[in-house]
Amino acid sequence: MRRTLTRTSAALTISTLACFLPIQPASAQTYIIGSTGFPSTIRVAIRQNNIFGEPDPRGPIIYVSNVNFDQYCRDVLPNEWYPTWPLASLEAGAIAVKMFGWYHHLHPVTVGGFTFDVDNTVNFQLYRAQSDQDQTNQAYQNTRNLAYVMPDKVIFELNYRAGYENNPNWQYRNAQKMSQWGSQYWAALGRTPLQILEFYYVNRMLVTIPGIGKG
Amino acid sequence: MIMNYFPVRKFKILLVSSLCVTSLLTSTSGLLVQGALAAETKPIVTPPKQGEQSTIPPSGYVPVLPSTDYGQLRVKVLDGRTLKPLPDAEIVVLETEKRYRTDKFGLTPWIKAPVLRSTRFRFLVNELHGQLTLISYKNGYRDSIHMGVRMNEGSPTKTTIWQYKIDPTVDTRVEPVLYQVPYHRLWLIKLADRFRRPSQLGEGYEHP
Numbered sequence: 001m002r003r004t005l006t007r008t009s010a011a012l013t014i015s016t017l018a019c020f021l022p023i024q025p026a027s028a029q030t031y032i033i034g035s036t037g038f039p040s041t042i043r044v045a046i047r048q049n050n051i052f053g054e055p056d057p058r059g060p061i062i063y064v065s066n067v068n069f070d071q072y073c074r075d076v077l078p079n080e081w082y083p084t085w086p087l088a089s090l091e092a093g094a095i096a097v098k099m100f101g102w103y104h105h106l107h108p109v110t111v112g113g114f115t116f117d118v119d120n121t122v123n124f125q126l127y128r129a130q131s132d133q134d135q136t137n138q139a140y141q142n143t144r145n146l147a148y149v150m151p152d153k154v155i156f157e158l159n160y161r162a163g164y165e166n167n168p169n170w171q172y173r174n175a176q177k178m179s180q181w182g183s184q185y186w187a188a189l190g191r192t193p194l195q196i197l198e199f200y201y202v203n204r205m206l207v208t209i210p211g212i213g214k215g
Numbered sequence: 216m217i218m219n220y221f222p223v224r225k226f227k228i229l230l231v232s233s234l235c236v237t238s239l240l241t242s243t244s245g246l247l248v249q250g251a252l253a254a255e256t257k258p259i260v261t262p263p264k265q266g267e268q269s270t271i272p273p274s275g276y277v278p279v280l281p282s283t284d285y286g287q288l289r290v291k292v293l294d295g296r297t298l299k300p301l302p303d304a305e306i307v308v309l310e311t312e313k314r315y316r317t318d319k320f321g322l323t324p325w326i327k328a329p330v331l332r333s334t335r336f337r338f339l340v341n342e343l344h345g346q347l348t349l350i351s352y353k354n355g356y357r358d359s360i361h362m363g364v365r366m367n368e369g370s371p372t373k374t375t376i377w378q379y380k381i382d383p384t385v386d387t388r389v390e391p392v393l394y395q396v397p398y399h400r401l402w403l404i405k406l407a408d409r410f411r412r413p414s415q416l417g418e419g420y421e422h423p
Contacts, residue, residue, distance in 0.1 A: 054397055082343060082401055084367045126400060130291070130375040162404045180401060 031106045033153045038212050039069040039105045044127055045116035057121040064116045067129075069105070072118075073098050074132040074140050076125045080160075081180060083133045089180075089187035090139035092196040095148050096178055098140070099158040100125060102147075106155060145212045148197050148204055158201065173200050284345075284368040288328040292321045292351050292359075295377035295392075304353040304378065330366045343367075343402045350391075351376045357389060363396035 044067050048059035067075075073094065081093035104124060105117045118124035150156055163169040163179025168186065172179040178200040186196045194206055292304040300321025307314050308328055315323040330345035344365040351359045356378040364374050374396070381389055398406075 053395065079400070082399060084343075084370050122400065130293070133373055134371045162401055164408075165405065 029106075031155045033147050033149050033155060033207055034210050036106065036155065038209055039102060041066050042069050042072045042101055042105050042118060043067075043108065043116040044072065045111070045114055045119040047119055047121055055121045057119075057123045061112055061114045061116075061119070064114050067127075069101065070140070070144070071132075072101060072127060074137050075129055076101070076127050077136040077140060078131055078133040079126040079128055081136065082184070083135045085184045086187035087135070087139060087142075088191060088193050088196060089183040090136055091143045091193035092178065092183045092187070093160075093180065094136070094140040094143045095146060095193065095197065096158040096160050097125060098143075099148055099155065100160075103155055103157040141214055143193065144214050145209050147207050147209050148201065149207055151203065151205055153207060156204075160200075168199075173202070176201055284330045285327050286330050286345075286366045286368055287371040288326040288347070288364070288366065289371070289373050290315070290317070290323045290326070290349060290351075291373065291375045292317045292353070293375060293377050294356075295379040301353055301356070301378055304351050304356075304376075306376070307350045307352070309348040309350065325371070328366060328372075330368050343399060346396075349374070349376065351378055353378055356380055357386075358391040360391050360393045361396070362393065363398075365396060365399070 044065045045061045046063055046065055047055045047057065048062055050056040050059065076097050077090065077094055080097060081090055083090070101118060108115055108117050110116075118127070120127040147155070148158060158178065159176075160178040160180055161172065163172055163181040165181045166185060167179075167181065169179030169182035172182060178197070182200065183196050186199060191199075197204070197206065288308075290306050292301040292306070293299065294301055300317070300319070302317055302319045302321060304317045304321070305314055306317070306323055308326065310329060310331060313326075315326060317323055328347055331347065332342050332345045344367050346362070347364040347366055349361040349364060351361070357380075359376050359378045361374065361376050364372065366372055377392075377394070379392060
């Protein structure tokens, strides 16, 4: 009787825990620039809006949209970076947005029966269809053929956070995440996109993506 | 304008002119109304020179534009269901009362549009952008109201308006569609941080 109870409670615990694990990564495989093709599309999960009409990061997924990868990056950048910032900041941002999207394209997840690469909220990157702007499009175009990868050319997730204004945001460098306000700070001081990336992501390198033009 | 009407009086009588109330009401809209009080007699309008087009809109109302700063705006109008461009839709920029038409690609020409910043947050956090309101009209489609279009001085802005075709068999109650462009997330983060007490962690200060 006691053994049955123990087994039942163990089974219940496991099943309960399983319910709280929403994301099941498909694989932990690594992908290398050159042997991995540039994505043509990306699967974007569209989440239900909250009552104010904004996509809710904890809302249920309504459907998954197949979006052109270049267009996805162009429609993310002005929502993540501020379009009036200096071009160097936008170019660093364009590389980060692209590498983040590319990494997740290679590591899709399944939630609630939907398999997708990213969603349209800050769970991944804020995506709004048809929101691209000329300045951010220019930054994306200038850097489309560039990738920022590990020294062994492995594609990794370039993560970033807002950070604080008028500040280099050193704490983000220590965490290997780019600060968006920090990128603006350095760009205003005349740093190049590569210098900005090198400041936040230590021991990485900028490479040209084979067979990919500037767009 | 507060007027003192009686030079010899037992009680001080103050009269608030209706024009003053009007300007106060205007200011509650959240837009900077610098010069609204001064404009109570008549709006300051520079008469157009010979050969120039008049700047006075057909309604006769000359909006008081608080800023001389402008950006460029281009509007794209799409069919909300087919996502195809809608030609010949008419866009009205409410703040200037000017009208523009879309071409066969659903695009207006580049519009010189004012950058109007909200006074509500002006002294709290330096707001990153101004806002405009647009309405798009096209026969056979629901009117579409587009609020909070982000404008920056000297910068181009593109925005997209979706209009929805009226189906008489289904749409028994036809009303305008509203889309409110959200504030940029970087600005919202800044705004929340500006008033956070050290004890109010909420999600916590942003840690990398």
